[in-house]
Amino acid sequence: MKIVTILGARPQFIKASVVSSAFKKAAINEAIIHTGQHFDSLMSDIFFQDLDLPQPQYHLNIHSLNHGAMTGRMMEKIEEIVLQELPDWISVYGDTNSTLAGALVAAKLHIPLAHIEAGLRSFNRQMPEEVNRVVTDHLSQLLFAPTPLAVQCLQKEGIHQGVHLVGDVMKDAILSYQAKAKQTSSVLAKHQLTPDKFYLATIHRPSNTDDRDRLNSILQSFTKLDFPVVFPIHPRTLAQIRNMDLSHYLNTDSIVVIPPVSYLDMLTLESASRSIITDSGGIQKEAYILGRPCFTLRNETEWKETVEVGWNQLIQPEKLSEAIANFTPPAEVPTLYGQGNAATEIAEILIGCSY
Ligand code: UDP
Secondary structure (H helix, E strand, O other), X not given: OEEEEEEOOHHHHHHHHHHHHHHHHOOOEEEEXXXXXXXOHHHHHHHHHHOOOOOOOEEOOOOXXXXXXXXXXXXHHHHHHHHHHOOOEEEEEOOOHHHHXXXXXXXXXXXXXXXXXXXXXXXXXXXXXXXXXXXXXXXXOEEEEOOHHHHHHHHHOOOOOOEEEOOOHHHHHHHHHHHHHHHHOOHHHHOOOOOOOOEEEEOOOHHHHOOXXXXXXXXXXXXXXXXXXXXXXXXXXXXXXXXXXXXXXXXXXXXXXEOOOXXXXXXXXXXXXXXXXXXXXXXXXXXXXXXXXXXXXXXXXXXXXXXXXXXEEEOXXXXXXXXXXXXXXXXXXXXXXXXXXXXXXXXXXXXXXXX
């Protein structure tokens, strides 16, 4: 069996590392296309060095464009490659423009499409990711859902066929790399961090970075906390902070800005933090799986189960310090994201599926 996988962004490299290993074990022949959506060494190359992820066969180098231009140019190149490779399946991850471009090409060329991390919904169509998810799910023949809620969301949209509840590949990734992170990461020493004496923050969603007042109140909220905030900064967030003349918040005693870190360093920082403050999708789940309280600076989340069990709170920046001070860890930590064998199940289902 031959699969063409389309990747483009940081969380997709992490998810693909475990799925590509499972494909290899199952003797599935995979060709990876890297669209270039995330392109620099800290947002891309570092994941191919540290993780068990084969080098892409194709690099499209498409980035830094508006949504339409980016998706269109990706489609053009992906189509050319798929016509050469003629795979049995195309696989895509999550909800980026690379996901959407791959899904549209698959549909146009009548190649079956497998969507890993299907069925997620924030119900906020202002988020570019939400549109990408909805379209991709509706074009997919196999939909690998991480949670029962994701399955329900698909059912509500009339998608019943090809849906498989397999758990979350990010849980697989944590289980696969946690020990290596413990053995090899020196990120705490590098930044002189003591476990439990810092918060970890990541911010990159346009809803938080594209409005100066909002970004200002987020940065201000970090300065009000009882311990410093370690802030591995996404390149677009850094650019916005500079453009919006907010650089005075950076590298103060209360906000320790560091460049984006490797996945192994990120697992180490997450595990050692007092709590995590984020607008990332993946990091909300990682916080839960690693047993850290999470404060999500958004109005809604597609990972609702983490909120329902009490480990994640959707919060406005003005309420952050109060929410952190009043947080009591719930007694229960139910298993939400499967047993850590999602990638193997995905490979087995693909092998057993004739289309
Ligand atoms: N991540 C990382 N280094 C960083 C920040 C995040 O390795 O400096 C990892 C993080 O552990 C998670 C994934 O990137 O696995 C989340 O990606 P991101 O927040 O960019 O995207 P989202 O999940 O919101 O789509």
